[in-house]
Amino acid sequence: MTEREYVGAIHLHSTFSDGRQPVEEIVAEAQRAGLDYIVVSDHNSDGTARIGLTGRHGGLLVLSAPEVGGRGNPHFLAFGLRDLDALVGMPSADALEAAAAQGAANVIAHPHAAHIALLPRKPVDWEHWDTHAFRGMEIWSYMHDVCHNAVPWRLPLVFTWHRLLVTGPRPETLALWDRLCLTRRVAAFGSLDNHATRKMVIREMYPHRDLFQTIHTHVVCPPLPDDAAAAAAALTDALLDGRSFIAMDTWASAAGFRFRVEGAAGSLGLGQEAPWQPGLRLVVESPREAELTVLRNGEPIERQRDCRRLELPAEGPGVYRIQGRRGRRPWVFTNPIYLRDA
Ligand SMILES: [Zn+2]
Ligand SMILES: [Zn+2]
Incomplete structure (x- = not known):
């Protein structure tokens, strides 16, 4: 869509x-x-x-x-x-x-x-x-x-x-x-x-x-x-x-920032909820280089610097969201994607 x-x-x-x-x-x-x-x-x-x-x-x-x-x-x-x-x-x-x-x-x-x-x-x-x-x-x-x-x-x-x-x-x-x-x-x-x-x-x-x-x-x-x-x-x-x-957006426009979960049946966007299943992948795309942190249930599980694309498996059920920083400045906070315990 x-x-x-x-x-x-x-x-x-x-x-x-x-x-x-x-x-x-x-x-x-x-x-x-x-x-x-x-x-x-x-x-x-x-x-x-x-x-x-x-x-x-x-x-x-x-x-x-x-x-x-x-x-x-x-x-x-x-x-x-x-x-x-x-x-x-x-x-x-x-x-x-x-x-x-x-x-x-x-x-x-x-x-x-x-x-x-x-x-x-x-x-x-x-x-x-x-x-x-x-x-x-x-x-x-x-x-x-x-x-x-x-x-x-x-x-x-x-x-x-x-x-x-x-x-x-x-x-x-x-x-x-x-x-x-x-x-x-x-x-x-x-x-x-x-x-x-x-x-x-x-x-x-x-x-x-x-x-x-x-x-x-x-x-x-x-x-x-x-x-x-x-x-x-x-x-x-x-x-x-x-x-x-x-x-x-003062420091740099975040337009185009995306976070989604991809699986065999399609993809889930921000705010959406679905049962967790093996094989799901978290995909983050940033329009600019940033320090990107993936959080699961509020805990950081992955952090990469100078990053524009990040992809990792969703290892289990959880509430996943992304934070992005540029230099010392907070920049992006996404709404979560909710992968619930089936
Ligand atoms: Zn007010
Ligand atoms: Zn008020």
């Missing part, structure tokens, strides 16, 4: 909540950046959909998945929520269940929230994991990396080269995700969580046009239908199925 790759940015705040830019401007900047899709996630607001801005804008598909959860509560993104108002004021764990009962597909946002040095505000981690009311979780968030690394002696970077503060998914987040994936599929999402909030005297801080060059979620799926609503539904399904990988 032919597949296409759709590169997009997830978790953006507009003036419908505490972002600085109106969504119309964000859409225009995403178009200029050449993105295939964006997901707007305003706090407890679906304003983007309400004013009819979701859908196609030339080559750009605009989705809205409100970020549910109040101040001092953990947050989740809800795709396909019907009645947002019904959730307002609920504790986040209850809101998650209520959203799922409405038919929404939920994604846990920044599960280990960054604690900003110098600020007294305590971060709120997501703790309500013993539920099936979510389909995915953010594993890597640009602004949470920046905040996490914004210690006083790095403050100049916070205002200038903040991309140097983007140091990759937190180990505790990856460990938690790997653990969850042992028994169920949990789609990983890359996020910006950008507000483009402050305008300093000297320069604009964190404009979307800059962050649109950074962490992308690359969806690899059959070509999207022409109809805008059908395309949005298909892209959402692909994201929630984990048919994607996350890349920090």
Whole structure:
């Protein structure tokens, strides 16, 4: 089957909540950046959909998945929520269940929230994991990396080269995700969580046009239908199925990165699940030389430097995923392929 790759940015705040830019401007900047899709996630607001801005804008598909959860509560993104108002004021764990009962597909946002040095505000981690009311979780968030690394002696970077503060998914987040994936599929999402909030005297801080060059979620799926609503539904399904990988494309574009499992009966792509059987092979292709690590159930089983293609047998059942680094920088994190014990 032919597949296409759709590169997009997830978790953006507009003036419908505490972002600085109106969504119309964000859409225009995403178009200029050449993105295939964006997901707007305003706090407890679906304003983007309400004013009819979701859908196609030339080559750009605009989705809205409100970020549910109040101040001092953990947050989740809800795709396909019907009645947002019904959730307002609920504790986040209850809101998650209520959203799922409405038919929404939920994604846990920044599960280990960054604690900003110098600020007294305590971060709120997501703790309500013993539920099936979510389909995915953010594993890597640009602004949470920046905040996490914004210690006083790095403050100049916070205002200038903040991309140097983007140091990759937190180990505790990856460990938690790997653990969850042992028994169920949990789609990983890359996020910006950008507000483009402050305008300093000297320069604009964190404009979307800059962050649109950074962490992308690359969806690899059959070509999207022409109809805008059908395309949005298909892209959402692909994201929630984990048919994607996350890349920090600032350093080098990861477009074309592929991970699949090949066997006599065909091949399995990102996010897919099948019984393990002897003879299956893991195949990784990278558009650029990178240090590629193969993980099985969260444990590295193979690592090769300066590598563009890697192939090895799947020796047994397991949740297999790939991490790629370029130099000292984290670069690519794929969703897993799940080879279950038959
Ligand atoms: Zn949040
Ligand atoms: Zn947010």
